[in-house]
Amino acid sequence: MQLFFVRTKNLVPILFLILVIILLMINMFAAKEYIFQASKQYSDDIPIYSVECEERKCAITFDCAWGADDIPSILDTLDRYNAKGTFFIVGLWAKKYPDTVKLIYERDHEIANHGYSHAHMAQIPEDKIEEEILFCTRVLEEITGFRTNLFRPPYGEYNSTTVKVAKNLQYYTIQWDVDSLDWKKNMSKEEIFKRVTQKTSNGSIILFHNDTLYTEEILPDILENLTSNGFRCVKVSDLILKENYKIRYDGRQMRDER
Numbered sequence: 001m002q003l004f005f006v007r008t009k010n011l012v013p014i015l016f017l018i019l020v021i022i023l024l025m026i027n028m029f030a031a032k033e034y035i036f037q038a039s040k041q042y043s044d045d046i047p048i049y050s051v052e053c054e055e056r057k058c059a060i061t062f063d064c065a066w067g068a069d070d071i072p073s074i075l076d077t078l079d080r081y082n083a084k085g086t087f088f089i090v091g092l093w094a095k096k097y098p099d100t101v102k103l104i105y106e107r108d109h110e111i112a113n114h115g116y117s118h119a120h121m122a123q124i125p126e127d128k129i130e131e132e133i134l135f136c137t138r139v140l141e142e143i144t145g146f147r148t149n150l151f152r153p154p155y156g157e158y159n160s161t162t163v164k165v166a167k168n169l170q171y172y173t174i175q176w177d178v179d180s181l182d183w184k185k186n187m188s189k190e191e192i193f194k195r196v197t198q199k200t201s202n203g204s205i206i207l208f209h210n211d212t213l214y215t216e217e218i219l220p221d222i223l224e225n226l227t228s229n230g231f232r233c234v235k236v237s238d239l240i241l242k243e244n245y246k247i248r249y250d251g252r253q254m255r256d257e258r
Contacts, residue, residue, distance in 0.1 A: 042246045042254075045160035047153075047173035049251025051239050053203030056230040059239045060206050060223075061176065063152065065090045065118050067211035068097040074216055075107050081223040083233035085109045087210075088152040088174075091116035091136035098143045105144040110235040112150035113137050113171065121153040121162040129165045150174055150236055174236055175251060176207035182215045189218045197225045203252075205236065 062074065064087055078085050087104050089111060094101045105111050115121065116135035119128070133151055141147045151171040153162055158173065166173045178199045180192050192214055196206060208215050226233065246256040 041249055043249060044167075044247070045163045046247055046249075046251055047158060047163060047175040048205070048240055048247060048253045049175045050177040050201075050205055050253070051203035051241065052252060052254045053239070055232070056202060057232050057234050057239055058178075058200050058202070058204040058206060058226065059086060059236045060084075060208065060233045061086045061088060061112075061152075061174070061236060062208045062210050062215075063088045063114055063154075064093050064210050065114065065154070066093070068093070068100045070210050070216040071097075071100050071104065074210060074219060075104065075109065077216075077219045077223060078109065078233075079107065080220070081227050081233070083223055083227070084235045084238070085233070086112050086150065086236040088112045088114035088150070089136070089140060090114045090118045090154070091132075091139040092118070094136075094139045094143060101140065101143045105146060110148075110150070110237060111140050111144055111146055112148050112152065112174070112236065113140065114152050115154050118154040120155060120157050122157045122159040126161055126165055129162055130169065133166060133169055133171060172240060174205065174240075176205045177251065178204050178206040180206065180208050180215070182212045182218075183209045185213065187214070189214045192218050193221055193225075196222050200226060200231065203239065205239070 060078070060083060062085055064071075074085070087109060089101060101111065113133060113136045115132045116139070117132065119132055121129055121132070124132070137148055149171050151166045152174050156175055163173050178196055180196050181187050182192050200206060208219070210216075223233070241253055241255060244256050245253050247253050
């Protein structure tokens with residue numbers, strides 16, 4: 001009986017040590033899981049959809065790939081509300097409408113890259129992606145004298161290679177978090193208005209297209225609403241962070257305080 005007591009007594013520190021080791025291992029695995037989960041919160045291979053922003057700012061963007069007749073009216077509306085637009089322009093469109101591209105730029109709005117031929121970027125090889133980006137920028141630069149570093153893949157279609165190629169060429173890949181769906185023929189003016197005004201928040205990037213049924217007509221009402229609610233519409237290049245940033249899983253560009 002005495003021998004059993006002695007042995008049991010000697011086991012206590014051993015059991016305690018085992019318990020401590022188990023607890024340390026649990027904490028270690030939990031810490032690794034936390035780090036792993038946190039690492040998945042941010043990514044280098046997704047575009048910028050919106051921007052962390054304390055101010056009441058947003059960016060209005062237009063994809064230009066088809067006609068151009070409505071551009072002067074769109075510019076007049078933007079100027080009326082002291083709003084700046086960013087126009088993502090297809091290279092072939094720019095070659096067809098060089099005076100319109102020049103007009104956009106001379107009216108102090110932003111010219112940006114939408115690929116040369118409106119290709120599906122996720123379906124073409126790396127060298128072709130590079131070619132599409134560089135050819136478009138070259139055309140825009142020849143017309144305006146300005147070299148853009150903003151790129152939006154046509155159709156909003158991309159993969160990690162698309163973003164990587166653009167980044168290697170020193171372009172910011174830009175998407176949107178508010179889609180007006182103005183290109184859809186079954187969308188009414190009221191539906192477009194509601195989508196944009198209800199979804200816009202600080203740091204939003206809003207997607208419009210020119211040469212649609214209602215964009216030119218509904219834009220004044222949308223800008224009246226946004227400005228009345230304190231929003232200032234700025235160029236994308238004045239909204240995004242240029243350094244010390246990270247991009248969250250949902251495309252939100254965030255400040256990186258590390």
